Amino acid sequence: MATQLIRLTLVNGDPEGLRYSLIAGRTTVLFACPWTQLKLLLNREEAKRPAVYFMVGAPLGPERNGYEQAIYIGECDSLIDRFAAKHHRADAAEWNQIFLATTTEGTFNKAHARLAEHKIREKAQIANRAKVLTLASGLVKMDEGDLAFTDEFVGNVTILAQTLGLGLFRTPVSESRIALSDMDKNFKDQNLHLEIADELDIFKFEYTNAEIPAQMILDGPEFVIKKGSYARSQDGDGMPPGILERRKSARVNGILLPSDKVGLEQFNADYPTTSPSAAGSMVYGSSCAGPRAWRHIKSGLLYKDWLLAQSTK
Numbered sequence: 001m002a003t004q005l006i007r008l009t010l011v012n013g014d015p016e017g018l019r020y021s022l023i024a025g026r027t028t029v030l031f032a033c034p035w036t037q038l039k040l041l042l043n044r045e046e047a048k049r050p051a052v053y054f055m056v057g058a059p060l061g062p063e064r065n066g067y068e069q070a071i072y073i074g075e076c077d078s079l080i081d082r083f084a085a086k087h088h089r090a091d092a093a094e095w096n097q098i099f100l101a102t103t104t105e106g107t108f109n110k111a112h113a114r115l116a117e118h119k120i121r122e123k124a125q126i127a128n129r130a131k132v133l134t135l136a137s138g139l140v141k142m143d144e145g146d147l148a149f150t151d152e153f154v155g156n157v158t159i160l161a162q163t164l165g166l167g168l169f170r171t172p173v174s175e176s177r178i179a180l181s182d183m184d185k186n187f188k189d190q191n192l193h194l195e196i197a198d199e200l201d202i203f204k205f206e207y208t209n210a211e212i213p214a215q216m217i218l219d220g221p222e223f224v225i226k227k228g229s230y231a232r233s234q235d236g237d238g239m240p241p242g243i244l245e246r247r248k249s250a251r252v253n254g255i256l257l258p259s260d261k262v263g264l265e266q267f268n269a270d271y272p273t274t275s276p277s278a279a280g281s282m283v284y285g286s287s288c289a290g291p292r293a294w295r296h297i298k299s300g301l302l303y304k305d306w307l308l309a310q311s312t313k
Contacts, residue, residue, distance in 0.1 A: 004159070053098060112150050240287060291304035
């Protein structure tokens with residue numbers, strides 16, 4: 001990707017409060033706002049314009065379906081008017097953030113907003129990092145110029161969303177590029193029938209002689225425990241409190257399920273973590289030194305040695 005200059009403005013000086021960003025030389029602007037400060041966003045002039053907005057939070061009830069986050073993507077002539085009454089998805093999640101995307105000039109209209117909503121919703125579904133609560137939206141017919149303008153707008157929004165801390169549109173590592181081992185059939189040998197694409201870095205779990213078949217893959221800033229991996233069922237005494245809560249949440253959300261392997265549970269979905277130690281602790285069921293627990297399958301190096309090798313290339 002080309003180098004880009006992105007400008008970030010903290011409206012009240014608070015890095016986690018109302019803020020907005022834009023790419024230098026382009027008109028797309030994206031606002032981010034804690035749900036508790038929605039009134040500040042609605043007081044902005046931009047809240048009176050055609051726009052695309054998305055709400056992010058923790059799904060409730062049947063909407064959860066194994067997801068820890070939910071997103072609703074909508075379009076509007078005016079965010080002020082849209083939120084004048086109770087929003088129709090108010091009870092679908094515990095909303096904690098809202099984002100508003102529009103332009104710094106009056107070229108973005110209702111048709112642009114409808115098509116942009118459709119395309120941004122598609123990106124969220126492909127990424128599959130959150131439960132998408134928006135129903136299917138129809139395509140809008142436009143001429144070539146308006147289509148190109150909308151496509152550029154959508155591309156800008158997804159870039160700006162990541163700069164503002166929202167990674168729900170980030171394209172995941174494609175499952176079609178890797179055939180993971182069948183961990184049920186190959187309990188003793190995780191390398192059997194494993195095809196590794198050159199550009200992917202896959203690690204298998206090896207720690208204190210524990211036979212826990214699990215694989216981790218690097219996906220941007222995340223360390224993702226792959227679907228089908230196993231984890232120790234017992235929560236050890238030395239487990240960090242945060243990991244204990246995440247394991248409990250994974251069980252409640254249907255991500256970590258009982259298995260037919262004695263003493264082991266199994267991940268029902270890819271599970272992102274923030275570090276190799278967090279991934280290792282989720283699998284091990286206790287405190288785990290992640291850099292020494294994951295072995296790079298292709299090179300045979302432990303994560304700590306593999307990382308050192310990357311810095312000396």
